[in-house]
Amino acid sequence: MTVTRSVIRGCGSHLPSRLVTNEELAKTVDTTDEWITSRTGIKQRYLVGDDELTSDLAFGAANAALEQAGMTPDDIDLIVLATTSADETFPATATTLQARLGMDHGFAFDIQAVCSGFVYALSTADSFLATGKAKAALVVGAESFSKLLDWDDRGTCVLFGDGAGAVVLEAQPGEGTNADRGIIATKLHSDGRLHDALYVDGGPSSTQTTGKVRMKGKEVFRHAVENLASVVREVLDEAGMTMDDIDWLVPHQANKRILDATARRLNFDPDKIVVTVDRHANTSAASVPLALAEAVGDGRIQPGHLVLMEAMGGGFTWGACLARW
Ligand code: UT7
Numbered sequence: 001m002t003v004t005r006s007v008i009r010g011c012g013s014h015l016p017s018r019l020v021t022n023e024e025l026a027k028t029v030d031t032t033d034e035w036i037t038s039r040t041g042i043k044q045r046y047l048v049g050d051d052e053l054t055s056d057l058a059f060g061a062a063n064a065a066l067e068q069a070g071m072t073p074d075d076i077d078l079i080v081l082a083t084t085s086a087d088e089t090f091p092a093t094a095t096t097l098q099a100r101l102g103m104d105h106g107f108a109f110d111i112q113a114v115c116s117g118f119v120y121a122l123s124t125a126d127s128f129l130a131t132g133k134a135k136a137a138l139v140v141g142a143e144s145f146s147k148l149l150d151w152d153d154r155g156t157c158v159l160f161g162d163g164a165g166a167v168v169l170e171a172q173p174g175e176g177t178n179a180d181r182g183i184i185a186t187k188l189h190s191d192g193r194l195h196d197a198l199y200v201d202g203g204p205s206s207t208q209t210t211g212k213v214r215m216k217g218k219e220v221f222r223h224a225v226e227n228l229a230s231v232v233r234e235v236l237d238e239a240g241m242t243m244d245d246i247d248w249l250v251p252h253q254a255n256k257r258i259l260d261a262t263a264r265r266l267n268f269d270p271d272k273i274v275v276t277v278d279r280h281a282n283t284s285a286a287s288v289p290l291a292l293a294e295a296v297g298d299g300r301i302q303p304g305h306l307v308l309m310e311a312m313g314g315g316f317t318w319g320a321c322l323a324r325w
Pocket residue numbers: 030031032035036039040115154155156158159198216217218219220221224254255258282284312313314
């Protein structure tokens with residue numbers, strides 16, 4: 001029996017136009033470029049303006065991904081959009097994107113898994129395609145995360161940025177050159193007991209406000225390295241592969257020190273890690289597809305390459321996805 005594979009047809013990204021360097025931030029926040037750089041590797045971030053919405057970023061990334069795929073919105077019948085910073089409490093930002101793309105067919109919904117959102121969205125879309133419930137999916141990670149920041153909390157506000165990235169997945173028969181193309185394996189986890197380490201102190205049913213990000217940084221850091229290394233091993237085991245098979249690791253971009261520590265645990269060559277945290281900061285659900293789009297755009301990721309994506313975020317949630325480009 002021929003299996004169905006979710007083949008990645010294209011990817012794209014969109015960043016807001018306002019670039020804010022560490023030096024600029026240090027004019028209004030009690031911090032320094034030296035502290036931010038040495039603790040996180042972040043040098044700058046892009047932030048949305050007052051009138052720029054998460055759906056605007058998602059729309060830019062979706063169009064770029066469709067163009068690279070050589071497809072149009074007519075070809076898409078599923079949109080899965082990962083975000084923590086939806087335009088509105090409802091409806092889903094995915095349906096706003098659907099309307100902006102001029103689609104009057106298919107179905108669209110949001111996924112909320114904070115920084116792991118894109119990996120959750122990829123895994124979800126892959127399941128719809130594998131079971132024949134959709135033919136082609138736009139999978140988007142889009143965030144205006146800066147709108148959730150407490151600018152008086154220097155321990156969090158310097159860490160995050162805004163942006164969006166997207167990929168187009170198409171269901172194709174897994175035979176011939178397609179036999180091992182597309183998404184090979186995914187693994188997702190969550191542990192709600194760790195809520196207090198990273199959360200937003202508001203919401204429709206608790207405070208009727210949006211709330212601001214609260215984080216116990218050291219606790220998140222420790223769990224991130226542990227959980228990311230173990231979920232990577234799980235997804236590789238499921239596929240019968242090892243780190244030696246991986247061409248590119250595309251991790252969630254929270255902190256350069258987390259990327260380095262995870263790579264050391266996995267005994268992985270740091271030159272094969274796609275790093276954007278220095279320029280984008282932590283863009284939550286957008287960070288993995290932003291990094292993917294950069295590495296595909298500059299020719300590092302080539303057809304046939306084995307790409308491993310991983311992420312961890314509030315919840316806690318974490319997961320990994322292995323794909324053949
Ligand atoms: O996507 C998942 C989400 N988040 C993460 O992955 C974040 C994981 N955690 C981290 O990346 C790190 O824990 C941080 C970068 C957030 C913090 O680094 P740290 O080495 O754990 O620093 P710390 O929180 O222990 O703070 C050390 C010092 C403190 O001063 P004292 O108490 O030692 O005098 C802080 O007040 O650094 C101070 N500090 C700052 N100083 C200048 C905290 N934030 C800043 C700042 N500028 N922005």
